[in-house]
Amino acid sequence: MTDTGAVVGVVAVSLATAVVGSRGLRVSRTRDDFLVAARQVPSGLNAAAISGEYLSAASFLGVAGLAMADGVGALWYAVGYAAGYLVLLAVVAAPLRRFGAYTIPDFAEGRLDSPMLRKVATGFVLVICGFYLLPQMEGAGVTLQVAFGGPYWVGVVVLGVVVTGAIASGGMKGITFVQSFEFWLKLVAIALPALALVAVFHHPSLDAVTGKAPAVFERATTVRFAEQTGIRVTVPVRVVIHGYVDGTAHDATPPASVELTPGVHHVGAGTSISFPAGSAAPTPTSGVLTNRQWLSPLLLLGGRSIHPLAATYGIILATFLGALGLPHILVRFYTNPDGQTARRTTAIVVMLLSCFYVWPALLALLGRIEAPGLYLSKATDTVVLVLPRLAVGGVGERILSALVAGGAFAAFLSTSSGLLIATAGALSHDILAGGVKAFRLSALGAGLVVTVAGLAVRGSSINVLVGWAFAVAASSFCPLLILGIWWSRLTRRGALAGLLLGGGSASGAVISAMAGAATTGWPAILVQVPAIWTVPLAFAAMIVVSLLTPRSLPSDVMGKLRALHLPEALRQPGLSDP
Amino acid sequence: MILWVVLAAAVAGLAGVGAYALWAPRRLVTPGQRGSYEALSIANQAAPALRSGMSAEAIGRALGPLRSLLATSGVIVGDETGVIASDGVEAKNCDLLGAAVRSVMDQGRPVLLSGDDLRCDHLAGRGLNTGVAVPLQVDQKVVGALIAVDSSAPPGLLRLCGEVAKFVSTQLELAELDLSRRRAVQAELQFLRAQISPHFVYNALTAIESFVRTDPDRARELLVSFAEFTRYSFASHAQYTNLAEELRLVDIYLELERARFGSKLGVTLKVAPEVLSVRVPSLVLQPVVENAVRHGIEPKGAGSIKIEAVDSGAAALISVEDDGAGVDARRVASALAGKSASVGLHNVDERLRATFGDGHGLVIETAPGAGTKVSFSVPKFRSHAPRSGSGYAKLAAQ
Numbered sequence: 001m002t003d004t005g006a007v008v009g010v011v012a013v014s015l016a017t018a019v020v021g022s023r024g025l026r027v028s029r030t031r032d033d034f035l036v037a038a039r040q041v042p043s044g045l046n047a048a049a050i051s052g053e054y055l056s057a058a059s060f061l062g063v064a065g066l067a068m069a070d071g072v073g074a075l076w077y078a079v080g081y082a083a084g085y086l087v088l089l090a091v092v093a094a095p096l097r098r099f100g101a102y103t104i105p106d107f108a109e110g111r112l113d114s115p116m117l118r119k120v121a122t123g124f125v126l127v128i129c130g131f132y133l134l135p136q137m138e139g140a141g142v143t144l145q146v147a148f149g150g151p152y153w154v155g156v157v158v159l160g161v162v163v164t165g166a167i168a169s170g171g172m173k174g175i176t177f178v179q180s181f182e183f184w185l186k187l188v189a190i191a192l193p194a195l196a197l198v199a200v201f202h203h204p205s206l207d208a209v210t211g212k213a214p215a216v217f218e219r220a221t222t223v224r225f226a227e228q229t230g231i232r233v234t235v236p237v238r239v240v241i242h243g244y245v246d247g248t249a250h251d252a253t254p255p256a257s258v259e260l261t262p263g264v265h266h267v268g269a270g271t272s273i274s275f276p277a278g279s280a281a282p283t284p285t286s287g288v289l290t291n292r293q294w295l296s297p298l299l300l301l302g303g304r305s306i307h308p309l310a311a312t313y314g315i316i317l318a319t320f321l322g323a324l325g326l327p328h329i330l331v332r333f334y335t336n337p338d339g340q341t342a343r344r345t346t347a348i349v350v351m352l353l354s355c356f357y358v359w360p361a362l363l364a365l366l367g368r369i370e371a372p373g374l375y376l377s378k379a380t381d382t383v384v385l386v387l388p389r390l391a392v393g394g395v396g397e398r399i400l401s402a403l404v405a406g407g408a409f410a411a412f413l414s415t416s417s418g419l420l421i422a423t424a425g426a427l428s429h430d431i432l433a434g435g436v437k438a439f440r441l442s443a444l445g446a447g448l449v450v451t452v453a454g455l456a457v458r459g460s461s462i463n464v465l466v467g468w469a470f471a472v473a474a475s476s477f478c479p480l481l482i483l484g485i486w487w488s489r490l491t492r493r494g495a496l497a498g499l500l501l502g503g504g505s506a507s508g509a510v511i512s513a514m515a516g517a518a519t520t521g522w523p524a525i526l527v528q529v530p531a532i533w534t535v536p537l538a539f540a541a542m543i544v545v546s547l548l549t550p551r552s553l554p555s556d557v558m559g560k561l562r563a564l565h566l567p568e569a570l571r572q573p574g575l576s577d578p
Numbered sequence: 579m580i581l582w583v584v585l586a587a588a589v590a591g592l593a594g595v596g597a598y599a600l601w602a603p604r605r606l607v608t609p610g611q612r613g614s615y616e617a618l619s620i621a622n623q624a625a626p627a628l629r630s631g632m633s634a635e636a637i638g639r640a641l642g643p644l645r646s647l648l649a650t651s652g653v654i655v656g657d658e659t660g661v662i663a664s665d666g667v668e669a670k671n672c673d674l675l676g677a678a679v680r681s682v683m684d685q686g687r688p689v690l691l692s693g694d695d696l697r698c699d700h701l702a703g704r705g706l707n708t709g710v711a712v713p714l715q716v717d718q719k720v721v722g723a724l725i726a727v728d729s730s731a732p733p734g735l736l737r738l739c740g741e742v743a744k745f746v747s748t749q750l751e752l753a754e755l756d757l758s759r760r761r762a763v764q765a766e767l768q769f770l771r772a773q774i775s776p777h778f779v780y781n782a783l784t785a786i787e788s789f790v791r792t793d794p795d796r797a798r799e800l801l802v803s804f805a806e807f808t809r810y811s812f813a814s815h816a817q818y819t820n821l822a823e824e825l826r827l828v829d830i831y832l833e834l835e836r837a838r839f840g841s842k843l844g845v846t847l848k849v850a851p852e853v854l855s856v857r858v859p860s861l862v863l864q865p866v867v868e869n870a871v872r873h874g875i876e877p878k879g880a881g882s883i884k885i886e887a888v889d890s891g892a893a894a895l896i897s898v899e900d901d902g903a904g905v906d907a908r909r910v911a912s913a914l915a916g917k918s919a920s921v922g923l924h925n926v927d928e929r930l931r932a933t934f935g936d937g938h939g940l941v942i943e944t945a946p947g948a949g950t951k952v953s954f955s956v957p958k959f960r961s962h963a964p965r966s967g968s969g970y971a972k973l974a975a976q
Contacts, residue, residue: 025888026848027847034825034829037825037847038847039822040854041852100960103892335855337820337822424891428891429892436890508587556626
């Protein structure tokens with residue numbers, strides 16, 4: 001079931017990235033382009049680069065997938081991903097650029113004069129990058145699985161090798177151009193198929209969502225059940241089965257069609273069932289929401305209604321505040337020449353992201369109506385990839401699947417390269433204290449670890465994993481940045497206490513959630529949306545410990561706050577250099 | 579289950595951090611150690627303020643810690659103009675204290691103050707009728723006086739006060755030292771600005787002159803460039819600028835050199851846009867390019883220069899390469915050591931090292947006939963450059 005369109009898409013994106021990446025330096029030989037080459041990057045280009053680096057597998061595949069599975073409440077993730085930049089814009093963008101910090105450990109050390117704090121911050125950079133890289137790997141695995149039909153590990157290894165190779169060989173030179181190119185690619189790759197689908201589906205009847213007719217397979221569809229599943233059939237249907245249903249083996253050649261009678265059937269793991277076009281789709285006996293639940297505006301954790309309001313607030317806290325603390329995003333802001341342009345760039349980022357997130361929401365809705373088979377195979381994360389195939393045939397299908405596969409691959413490439421560069425930078429600069437060679441070694445090592453770990457996270461929701469990375473960032477770096485920029489009484493010990501306590505408890509909660517602890521009631525909320533308690537905890541720890549330890553106040557706090565807040569033009573020469 | 583483990587770990591962590599923050603001093607065992615710890619940590623709180631010199635604002639910030647060091651009701655510091663700051667007591671309007679300060683400064687040695695000297699309403703009203711006044715000296719010169727007042731003056735107070743005054747004096751001397759070092763650095767920069775070489779001025783003007791009749795428009799443009807170049811070079815602008823600005827100056831400079839060399843001077847610029855915002859000390863790039871023109875291209879009469887600025891994680895790598903005459907390595911070494919007539923490179927090297935540390939000086943690769951490559955790296959962020967505490971960063975304070 002190799003899909004040539006998708007192969008072309010993935011290969012084209014990789015090649016285009018390599019070309020843009022290696023030729024991303026501005027070269028001039030004549031007088032006129034000397035000035036062009038020496039000109040600062042305009043805000044629009046930089047904003048597209050930031051958005052490009054930001055829109056990861058979670059945005060491209062995860063939001064639509066999770067919204068399809070867990071209901072429109074999951075769109076809070078999309079809202080938060082975009083709104084995080086609003087917080088960034090209002091609170092930290094300009095001051096941080098004026099301060100000149102290149103990374104968060106830079107800021108921690110520069111603002112609080114503490115090498116110890118720098119080390120702890122570096123540790124959290126690694127933790128956050130790790131949590132964030134895993135879903136990218138998973139996304140690549142899933143995408144290539146859908147596109148080429150191979151095993152899951154192929155995609156993980158391909159992405160790991162491509163990204164690690166590009167960075168370790170120093171091939172990613174013009175990173176600003178690469179990332180902005182990939183933003184536009186992703187936008188086109190998700191918007192165009194969504195528009196085409198809306199057109200092709202002839203304004204699909206909303207009855208499927210509002211609750212009258214059962215979902216229908218528009219075309220002949222084969223559903224592969226990865227695990228043992230119970231399905232409820234409402235209308236008798238003749239299907240072709242490969243595998244086990246209700247304990248009976250079906251592997252006759254040539255395949256004979258079998259009638260599934262109304263009622264509950266148990267399908268064995270690894271079974272595939274082919275449904276004819278126009279048949280009503282069965283529903284899994286567990287895990288699929290009723291339409292009423294699906295339309296609930298609050299977040300349903302894993303599709304179940306566990307204190308939905310608390311879960312929603314948890315995600316809002318994590319995503320609104322987490323964007324501040326993402327290690328690979330801050331680095332991009334450095335390309336702005338001053339605080340004012342940093343602010344303008346952020347405003348454009350908010351707009352670009354808002355333009356993007358319309359489409360996953362639309363695709364989730366279309367997926368619920370048109371791709372009921374994904375509920376059966378529990379592969380809702382692939383909805384963006386699968387929809388174009390269900391809807392259109394022929395050349396159109398090829399083009400659209402090339403587009404979505406290419407766009408998805410661009411999403412993994414850009415985000416994971418940004419994250420891997422941040423990881424390798426932190427490792428080589430702060431831990432190995434080495435130069436270019438150490439950077440390459442770190443990139444290789446980190447790439448290897450992440451690839452292996454990526455094989456292990458198969459089956460988790462991409463979006464939930466990314467949400468966890470945001471939760472750790474929101475509970476560690478967000479309080480450090482906000483209080484560091486806006487509060488003169490923050491002390492070294494206060495910052496250290498908040499960072500360790502907030503970041504540590506969030507990481508602990510996330511790890512226990514991954515290990516499968518606490519799946520019901522309040523404990524589930526506390527471990528699965530940890531931001532709801534770890535963010536206030538981190539802020540409280542920073543404030544209380546700072547007030548208790550006025551003696552560990554860093555020197556020249558006012559000078560540093562001046563460097564953060566005074567516009568460059570008003571500042572005395574050199575003051576910006578902490 | 580795991581949830582409880584995590585919660586327990588979080589609570590334990592909170593307790594540990596709290597304990598560390600609150601009880602660190604009390605872990606010291608003997609009273610002597612504890613005493614030293616407390617005295618030194620209070621003194622260290624006063625030090626940063628004192629290091630910025632003898633201003634009312636700085637002394638005011640330092641007086642709180644100094645008073646807890648002395649453990650008296652009030653502390654006052656004055657100079658020849660009278661009282662400049664006080665802590666614990668209201669002394670601004672007390673002329674008698676101003677007189678006491680002046681008399682201590684005149685005598686240059688500690689003086690015990692009695693009720694007569696302290697008959698201000700505020701002091702007398704609180705029963706603070708004894709005090710000790712000691713002079714503050716910087717470089718053997720009395721610059722002010724420190725006065726401690728209390729209801730009774732135990733015999734040891736005079737000696738304690740003397741020690742505190744010595745500590746304050748030392749810090750003020752260090753402040754003075756910082757200031758003179760800053761002046762030296764600034765003088766060096768001004769010197770570099772005045773270093774637009776007569777050689778260059780002569781060449782540029784000759785080149786412009788050659789166009790006056792044949793191509794008056796070009797001559798006019800060149801004159802504008804020349805004016806702009808001199809303005810930028812002489813202007814007392816910020817100590818720091820960004821790489822984009824430096825490249826602009828290089829462009830103007832090369833425009834003038836192109837007028838002279840015509841098509842015999844080729845220039846290639848290769849820049850990663852990410853590094854254009856990197857902050858560098860001003861006037862570091864142009865002298866390096868000028869060096870390439872003068873010692874590389876000029877002897878050969880033709881050649882090309884390649885200027886590169888690329889991103890390398892936490893630093894930007896900048897290099898200027900020419901395919902000109904090249905120089906003997908020993909001459910380069912002596913030029914960098916400041917022992918030859920070519921001051922430009924030496925000065926740039928010095929300032930880069932002073933700003934970013936010894937790892938960031940100029941690296942020169944050259945041999946006779948093989949061209950020259952001068953490169954250096956600039957960190958994107960500098961939290962505490964080795965000598966910035968006294969050098970460039972604090973120039974700002976002026």
